[in-house]
Amino acid sequence: MKKFKLWGGLLALFCSGVLMGAFASWRIAEYKAIEYLTWEKPRAHKSIMGKLDRELELSDIQRKRIEEIVCLTHRELLDFRDRIRPDRERIIQQSIDAMKAELSPEQQKKLDALRERTKAHRSQGKMSRKDGSNEINPCE
Numbered sequence: 001m002k003k004f005k006l007w008g009g010l011l012a013l014f015c016s017g018v019l020m021g022a023f024a025s026w027r028i029a030e031y032k033a034i035e036y037l038t039w040e041k042p043r044a045h046k047s048i049m050g051k052l053d054r055e056l057e058l059s060d061i062q063r064k065r066i067e068e069i070v071c072l073t074h075r076e077l078l079d080f081r082d083r084i085r086p087d088r089e090r091i092i093q094q095s096i097d098a099m100k101a102e103l104s105p106e107q108q109k110k111l112d113a114l115r116e117r118t119k120a121h122r123s124q125g126k127m128s129r130k131d132g133s134n135e136i137n138p139c140e
Contacts (some may be wrong), residue, residue: 034118045070 049067054060058066095114100108 034114035121045074 001056048070050062050067052070053063056062096111099111103111
């Protein structure tokens with residue numbers, strides 16, 4: 001009888017570990033998927049310049065001029081991203097509304113909470129200038 005209790009306890013401990021691991025893996029995968037679909041992270045000009053410099057073996061003069069071009073392009077892309085942000089948010093909101101039509105009220109509340117957490121996470125990761133202004137200079 002003692003062996004049965006011991007093996008039963010070990011089996012219960014093993015099963016609870018498997019369930020906790022599966023649940024944690026599922027939550028992490030869900031979080032990463034939502035983050036991937038909703039969060040943009042612009043590439044830093046330094047990494048682009050590093051790759052160009054290594055691959056093309058740029059001279060000092062070329063490096064300076066190419067870096068100016070990369071910075072200008074990065075600024076233009078940031079401006080473009082700001083211009084399309086309202087459309088992007090509208091599309092995301094439409095998809096959330098379509099999802100809610102398929103969900104129960106409890107699931108809708110969970111989706112709203114997930115969306116708020118995602119928005120809070122994105123707002124923490126936004127680039128900002130050292131002087132505190134909202135203007136972004138990617139080449140500082």
